[in-house]
Amino acid sequence: MSPRGYAARPYDEWSPDEQDTTVVTAAEIVPGTVVAWNYKPLLIVRTEEINLANWKTSFVQAWQAAGEPDHETWNGRPLYIHNRTDRTKDPLKVGTAPASWKYLVLPKHYAVCSHCGDLPPCREVFMDRVMAIEGKRIDFEMRLVHGACHGCGQAVTPREHSMLFPGDNLIRPDLGSNTAVFHTRHSCLPLALAYQERWLAADDSRTPRLGDGARQPRKRDQMT
Incomplete structure (x- = not known):
């Protein structure tokens, strides 16, 4: 399972569970x-x-x-x-x-935690949550194979719009260069954009491939 549900809101940034805010x-x-x-x-x-x-x-x-x-x-x-x-x-x-x-x-x-006085989730519970999600994320990433979308884990087919990020694979270096590919559909796009931030930070000469100012992705704009 992909941890895509946590892409829009980073899971390691705390916010209270309280809903009536x-x-x-x-x-x-x-x-x-x-x-x-x-x-x-x-x-x-x-x-x-x-x-x-x-x-x-x-x-x-x-x-x-x-x-x-x-x-x-x-x-x-x-x-x-x-x-x-x-x-x-x-x-x-x-x-x-x-x-x-x-x-x-x-x-x-x-509400506050009866043990430490923190707002729920308290630090201890929050860190447990983060570690659990990290474990799932690592397991997901280790299951990625060549040609799989790094957002959902499913194969990227020639019929689907996708985006390849050239250069070293920042998630799975062992897969080789030019292997970090994502579907650009709604469910995978947040993780693709998150990866793009890391990809841009790794080389100042790079320009965005997704988002405002970037060209539209094409079918087979992926691994060759």
């Missing part, structure tokens, strides 16, 4: 809001505008690159975020985030 930006958030942050429920005590004279260089450069819009309403302006872990007496912390930064707001009644 909403998304707000730093500029929209109100005091008393509890958000999911690094496994913990984070209480936003208040937000605070930062004087332009006190902006960090990175924010100033981004503002200038944007054409120096009204700095008081620009969605990239920095805000101080005063926060602490919810339902604790931890010292108040102050972070900085752009006004457009998106937070995942938890419902009034949210």
Whole structure:
């Protein structure tokens, strides 16, 4: 089985299991809001505008690159975020985030792990999940054969649209060069695009073969 279901959302990036959530930006958030942050429920005590004279260089450069819009309403302006872990007496912390930064707001009644206090999935459970998926991924990749789509494992036929990525096979080097091929159908495309990112990073001279700006794949645009 292909782990294709995890292509659009990387399975090693944590997010809470809580379903009843909403998304707000730093500029929209109100005091008393509890958000999911690094496994913990984070209480936003208040937000605070930062004087332009006190902006960090990175924010100033981004503002200038944007054409120096009204700095008081620009969605990239920095805000101080005063926060602490919810339902604790931890010292108040102050972070900085752009006004457009998106937070995942938890419902009034949210769950936490009774063992460690993390939001589900807690770190231990999450790592178990990641390891289980990694095991399935490795097993899938080791079963790939020459001529098989590296997204679904099925054979790529002359009738199907596909894309070959020339050069070393970054998933199965033992299959030889010019063997990394993917169907470009909807179910395989996310994994093909993920592979393309690795393929482009391996050689600065390469250009995208899939996605915006790339030519359309053809039948038999694959192994010869």
